[in-house]
Ligand SMILES: [Zn+2]
Ligand SMILES: [Zn+2]
């Protein structure tokens with residue numbers, strides 16, 4: 001039982017509620033500025049650089065910034081799969 005508890009605990013911690021999206025500055029347990037309801041409709045996307053954004057925020061960012069760089073570290077942004 002303890003092992004399952006640990007896994008659940010780790011998953012919860014993988015989203016730090018003190019962390020905010022580097023683009024819209026909303027916490028990750030809230031949705032992006034364009035959405036009204038957090039959750040499946042507004043998923044999060046991790047990059048290989050370990051930065052995390054709302055999917056809507058990073059896709060809008062990459063559309064308007066043709067270099068395709070991460071807004072936080074200015075490295076080419078690649079989604080982690
Ligand atoms: Zn966002
Ligand atoms: Zn959204």
Ligand SMILES: [Zn+2]
Nearest residue numbers: 049051070073
């Ligand atoms: Zn980054």
